Amino acid sequence: MKSIFLTLLILLSFYSNAQDKEKISLLKAPSSPASVVIGTQPAAITRPKSWEAVEASVFSNFLNSNSSLVIPDDFALEVSPYWLNSKTKLDIEKFVDPNIGTSLLQNLSFSVASTKNFLIYDTVKTDAVGLGLRTMIRFGEKNGERKKDILKNVLAKVTVRNHIIKITEDFNAEKKIKSTKIFIKKLRRHIIDVGLVTESQADELVTILDDKSLPDDLVAKFDEVQDAIKDAFDKLRDVGGDLHAIESLQKDLSGFKIEFAAATSLNFPDHRTEYSIIPKTVAWITPSWQPKDQHFEFLGVLRYSWYDGEYYKKYLPTQNYFDHNLDFGARLVFKSDRFSLEGEMIGRRSKQLIERTVDSEGFVTEKSKTSGDFQWLLNFNYRLTESIVLSYNFGKKFNLVSETANSLISVATLNFGLGAPKLENIKK
Amino acid sequence: MPIYRYKHRRPVKDQEEVILKIQLLDQGSAASHLIDIPGPNDNDALNSCTVVLGRGRDLKKERTLIFSSPVNVDPNVNDIQLEFYLNDEMIQHHTNPKTVDVSPQIIMTLNFE
Numbered sequence: 001m002k003s004i005f006l007t008l009l010i011l012l013s014f015y016s017n018a019q020d021k022e023k024i025s026l027l028k029a030p031s032s033p034a035s036v037v038i039g040t041q042p043a044a045i046t047r048p049k050s051w052e053a054v055e056a057s058v059f060s061n062f063l064n065s066n067s068s069l070v071i072p073d074d075f076a077l078e079v080s081p082y083w084l085n086s087k088t089k090l091d092i093e094k095f096v097d098p099n100i101g102t103s104l105l106q107n108l109s110f111s112v113a114s115t116k117n118f119l120i121y122d123t124v125k126t127d128a129v130g131l132g133l134r135t136m137i138r139f140g141e142k143n144g145e146r147k148k149d150i151l152k153n154v155l156a157k158v159t160v161r162n163h164i165i166k167i168t169e170d171f172n173a174e175k176k177i178k179s180t181k182i183f184i185k186k187l188r189r190h191i192i193d194v195g196l197v198t199e200s201q202a203d204e205l206v207t208i209l210d211d212k213s214l215p216d217d218l219v220a221k222f223d224e225v226q227d228a229i230k231d232a233f234d235k236l237r238d239v240g241g242d243l244h245a246i247e248s249l250q251k252d253l254s255g256f257k258i259e260f261a262a263a264t265s266l267n268f269p270d271h272r273t274e275y276s277i278i279p280k281t282v283a284w285i286t287p288s289w290q291p292k293d294q295h296f297e298f299l300g301v302l303r304y305s306w307y308d309g310e311y312y313k314k315y316l317p318t319q320n321y322f323d324h325n326l327d328f329g330a331r332l333v334f335k336s337d338r339f340s341l342e343g344e345m346i347g348r349r350s351k352q353l354i355e356r357t358v359d360s361e362g363f364v365t366e367k368s369k370t371s372g373d374f375q376w377l378l379n380f381n382y383r384l385t386e387s388i389v390l391s392y393n394f395g396k397k398f399n400l401v402s403e404t405a406n407s408l409i410s411v412a413t414l415n416f417g418l419g420a421p422k423l424e425n426i427k428k
Numbered sequence: 429m430p431i432y433r434y435k436h437r438r439p440v441k442d443q444e445e446v447i448l449k450i451q452l453l454d455q456g457s458a459a460s461h462l463i464d465i466p467g468p469n470d471n472d473a474l475n476s477c478t479v480v481l482g483r484g485r486d487l488k489k490e491r492t493l494i495f496s497s498p499v500n501v502d503p504n505v506n507d508i509q510l511e512f513y514l515n516d517e518m519i520q521h522h523t524n525p526k527t528v529d530v531s532p533q534i535i536m537t538l539n540f541e
Contacts, residue, residue, distance in 0.1 A: 083455060090476055092458045096501065151501065155460050158497035158531060159472060162462035165431070165533060166470075166495050227430045230533045239499075239531045246501040250456075 024329045024344055027301040029284035033132030033263035034111035035076050037282055038118060040130075042076035045111075051084055058112075069273045071127035073116040080109040096151060096246065097144030100137055107136040111263070120269055120315035127271060132263030139256045143249040150246050157237045160196050164233060167191065168226050172218075180218045180225050184209055187229070201236060208232040252292075259286040269315055279311045297333040301346075302326075309353065322350035322371065338383050345376040348398070373398045377409060387417035429529040433537070434512075436519045440484035440540045448494070449478045449513040456502025459510065466490040487540040494536040500526060512536055 030036040032045055048054045054077075061072040082105045083089050094102050111132040118128035167190055168183075177183045188202045197205065209232050215221040234240060264281040282305045289298040305325040312321045329346035348371075355367040377395030384390055395409045440446060450461055452475060463471040465481050466489045473479060481487060500508050505526070512520040524532050 089455045090452055090457065092456070092475060092501075095456050147501075151458060154499060154531075155458060155474065158499070158533075159460040159462070161533065162460055162472075162495040162497055165535065166462055166464055166493065169464075169493060169535070223431070223433070230431055231429060234531060243499055243501060243530045247503045250501060251503050 024299065024301055024331050024346055027284075027303050027327050027329060027346070028299070029134060029259040029261035029286040031134075032076055032078060032111050032113065033134055033261040033282070033284070034113035034130035035132075036130075037132060037263035037265045037280060038113055038115055038128045038130040040074065040076075040113055040115045040117075042074050042113060045076040045078050047078050047080075049084070054079055054084070071114050071116060071129060071268065071273070073114070075115075076111065076113040078109050078111045080106075082106050082108060092151065093148065096147040096250070100139070104135050104137050107134075109134055118267055120267070122316075122318060127268040127273075129266045129268075130263055131266070132261065134259065134261035136257055136259045138253075139258075143252060147246050147249050150242050150249075154239060154242045154246075157239050157242070160237075161230065161233050161239075163194075163196055164191055165226065165230060167194075168229060172222050172226075178217075178219055180214050180216045180221070183218050183225065184229075205229075205232050205236050208235055254290045254292045254294075256287070256289045259288075260284070261286075267311075267315075277308060277311050279308050279315075281306045295335055297331075297335075299331045301329045303328075322352040323368075324351045326350070340379075340381045342379040343377070344379070344395075345374070346398075347374045348372060375407075389415040389417070391415060429532065431533045431535055432522060432524065433535050434520050434522070435537045435539070436512075436514075437539045437541065438514060438519075440487060442483065442485035442488075444484040446481040446484065446487055446540070447478060447515055448481050449516070450476060450494075450496065451511045451513065452476045452498065453509040453511065454500060454502065454505045454507070456505055457498060457500045457508070457510070459496055459498035461497075462495040464493040464495070466492065481538075484540060487538075492538040492540070494534075494538070496522075496534040496536065497531060498522075498534070499531050508532060510534075514538075 032042070035042055035045075046057050048057055057077055061075055061077075062069060064070045088094070088105075094106075098106055111130070111134070113130040113132075115128050116125060118126050120126055164187075167187060171177060171183060171186065171190075177186065184206060188206050191197050192199055192202050209228060212228050212232070214225055214228055218225060261284040262282065265279055266276050267279050268276050282303065285300075285302040287298075287300040290296070303326070305327075307321050307323055307325070309321070309323050312319060326349045327346065328348075329344070331342065331344040333342045334340065350371040351368055352370075353366060353368045355365075357365045359365070375396055375398045377393060377397075380392045382390045391413045393409055393411045397407050397409055448463065450459070450473070452459060458475055461471075461473045461477065463473065463479050463481070465471070466486055471479055481492060494512070496510065498508050498510050507523050507525050508529075509521070509523045511518055511522070520536060522532075522534055
């Protein structure tokens with residue numbers, strides 16, 4: 001009991017240290033840049049599936065009953081033009097094997113967000129709108145050809161199935177055969193003769209149908225027999241397995257990708273839509289790489305922010321700001337069954353123009369303040385037993401956000417897993 | 429899984445040309461169709477397609493059968509959906525959850541009169 005208490009204390013001390021650090025994941029390209037730039041977390045993001053729905057959403061939210069422009073509160077909309085165009089949306093070849101240009105268009109989305117709670121002078125609520133876009137490019141899509149081949153195979157199989165089902169319809173329309181057994185025997189011979197299946201495939205199909213113990217009264221139970229033939233064919237040619245294989249490849253996100261995002265905010269400080277200011281614009285670039293074997297992972301971040309100095313001086317005088325702010329960082333992870341090693345670093349460069357003068361001869365003199373800081377962290381985890389993990393963190397955190405003069409991080413922890421309940425205990 | 433069977437009865441003038449359109453609705457969808465029109469000329473078609481079935485007087489002789497096998501390979505799409513149109517008028521909307529059948533078989537029977 002004593003040791004568990006001690007471990008909890010150590011864990012808590014590490015947790016408080018971890019809170020001081022800037023998280024690299026917070027610098028990644030966000031899923032809704034428009035919401036991030038105005039500092040909102042909308043309860044729901046509207047993602048219309050047609051241009052008509054986009055139009056309806058914009059008109060119903062931004063126009064009041066007098067057709068005047070209004071700013072809705074807690075609103076977020078994301079539109080992906082590629083998927084709204086039925087011609088591009090339904091191009092199956094490009095869906096399973098997009099080139100770089102198509103990948104960029106498929107992932108391109110525009111976002112709009114708005115709030116009525118954008119604070120100026122620390123307490124005054126005003127209207128604000130965020131406008132953003134994001135996209136992603138995946139490089140080295142190696143599964144494209146494989147997916148196309150499997151899909152071609154699936155379509156060939158279901159084409160054969162269409163023809164077999166048509167033959168069953170034709171035979172039934174003749175109304176000559178009354179027995180299911182004779183019907184299947186005739187079907188077997190016919191689909192071999194017309195080259196839809198090989199003799200061995202036809203035999204397997206019949207074996208699967210025999211196992212189903214179908215009723216022999218074909219006249220009364222034709223639909224049931226036809227359903228069974230469809231199922232037997234799917235089982236024989238494993239159509240479901242092929243489709244599952246393509247979906248699994250679609251979910252595989254390994255490889256190198258770069259995410260881009262940008263957003264700008266628009267504030268209406270005196271509640272009039274005729275008067276607006278752009279306080280902040282942000283751009284993100286997030287490259288990442290994950291190999292198939294899952295042992296390595298790389299994430300890079302680059303975030304550039306522009307601030308309107310005059311706006312901040314006038315409406316947010318208590319906030320510390322810079323005209324330009326650059327955050328950059330990278331994380332590299334190696335994981336194995338027994339241990340993991342993670343290295344992470346984040347840097348920050350900020351610049352603010354203090355004064356700009358032009359003398360009588362046209363020489364421009366600029367006075368600016370700059371600031372920079374850097375943090376890095378190494379994290380090592382070693383699994384001692386199934387439920388005990390030893391962790392060690394070493395690094396340096398930002399001076400800017402540190403409340404104490406000491407920015408060194410050096411923490412070792414021992415984590416005890418209490419474990420999930422065992423099946424036999426639940427049964428008891 | 430049971431085959432989805434639909435029937436549609438339609439009056440048609442002798443000289444009227446009838447055009448069938450099969451429209452897939454979701455990204456990641458593909459399909460194979462076999463269109464069995466009266467006479468020896470059956471048509472195989474893929475994905476969303478438009479097929480001229482023929483003049484009313486020929487179509488009245490026998491039923492027309494359409495065998496459709498749609499699939500969807502987008503893990504984010506839950507249903508398989510497609511629509512059948514005759515001369516731009518929707519006659520049937522098909523939908524089935526992928527959890528019920530990932531590769532449904534549809535038989536659409538058209539009777540022209």
